[in-house]
Amino acid sequence: MKRIVIILSLAITLSMPSLTIAFETAPRITDREIVERLTRLEERLTKLEEGQKAILREIDKRFEGIDKRFEDMNMRFDAMSKAIDNRFEDINKQFDRLVNIFFVILGAFVAMFGGTIWFALWDRRTMIRPFEDKVRNIEGEIAENRGKLHSLIDAFRTLSKTDDKVAEVLKKFNLL
Numbered sequence: 001m002k003r004i005v006i007i008l009s010l011a012i013t014l015s016m017p018s019l020t021i022a023f024e025t026a027p028r029i030t031d032r033e034i035v036e037r038l039t040r041l042e043e044r045l046t047k048l049e050e051g052q053k054a055i056l057r058e059i060d061k062r063f064e065g066i067d068k069r070f071e072d073m074n075m076r077f078d079a080m081s082k083a084i085d086n087r088f089e090d091i092n093k094q095f096d097r098l099v100n101i102f103f104v105i106l107g108a109f110v111a112m113f114g115g116t117i118w119f120a121l122w123d124r125r126t127m128i129r130p131f132e133d134k135v136r137n138i139e140g141e142i143a144e145n146r147g148k149l150h151s152l153i154d155a156f157r158t159l160s161k162t163d164d165k166v167a168e169v170l171k172k173f174n175l176l
Contacts, residue, residue: 142149153175160167160176170176 156166156170157176160170167176
């Protein structure tokens with residue numbers, strides 16, 4: 001049975017030539033060569049580490065420069081913000097002044113308008129008062145002479161019966 005297994009395994013390995021070719025024998029490396037290669041690898045590794053450290057230092061320097069630029073920009077923005085705030089304060093003060101001037105002008109206009117109306121009313125009262133006094137005096141005189149006036153009209157009516165001219169005048173004024 002052992003023979004059959006050996007023959008079969010041999011037949012299988014011979015029938016698959018790619019498997020047998022795939023295995024290649026490595027050349028023998030001595031310990032010295034291994035140590036030399038390891039030292040070279042260590043040297044390269046240290047050089048790589050030094051290079052990485054140098055790159056990191058350079059990156060840090062660049063970031064420090066960028067940070068300084070951002071600080072400068074922040075200071076500039078702060079200065080601009082203060083300048084803008086000052087301008088807005090100046091504008092607000094100027095606007096307040098203009099509003100105050102507007103109210104003063106409006107107050108002056110209202111005072112002038114009110115004064116004009118007051119003067120017109122005062123002038124009318126002072127102009128009408130003498131006329132009212134005269135009318136009262138005339139009404140008083142008429143009231144005093146009312147009886148005399150009626151007597152005068154009655155006298156003219158009696159006279160008109162005899163005189164045609166007087167009758168025409170009285171008819172003209174609707175007193176007959």
